[in-house]
Amino acid sequence: DGGITQSPKYLFRKEGQNVTLSCEQNLNHDAMYWYRQDPGQGLRLIYYSQIVNDFQKGDIAEGYSVSREKKESFPLTVTSAQKNPTAFYLCASSSWGEAFFGQGTRLTVV
């Protein structure tokens, strides 16, 4: 079945550590996105990528980094520079505007 897979579902990080969230899709979509959602809030765009080896900052890119070495994969690294990383992270891919989401990763800083 085609889809988009995020892992892990839950992630705990110590302060000062970098962590990488995985996002893989087999939908053959060019565009991929990372969003952050805080409790009771909407989705905020972190980074997006239109094509392999290219990506653009979204509205809240500070403290995050991404890579797009393969069409299928768009990992997100939450660096120690991100001061408030505890949130729900959603990866999506899109074709003709319709977005398909992974199940999300809940990151908690302990």
Added chain:
Amino acid sequence: RKEVEQDPGPFNVPEGATVAFNCTYSNSASQSFFWYRQDCRKEPKLLMSVYSSGNEDGRFTAQLNRASQYISLLIRDSKLSDSATYLCVVNLNDYKLSFGAGTTVTVRA
């Protein structure tokens, strides 16, 4: 001004009622429009696309008003299972999706 704005609600309605809410967008060049549904602690899922002529899917009706730059969603004969947050999504081009913050709907028995 935000690219996409929604009334956050919450809209609390009894079963069987009709509820409607809007979403405004700032960029007149926006090309396509969608409504997504998000349940608590889950990922958003596509509810329906919004076409210029308006479209209906069962109890759900979506409308687009380009002149006033808003889209709307109407839910008829509300069910308990319709309780969720509804996200408006506007696509400027194939690669830039803008999400509204969501409208919360709670249907009570």
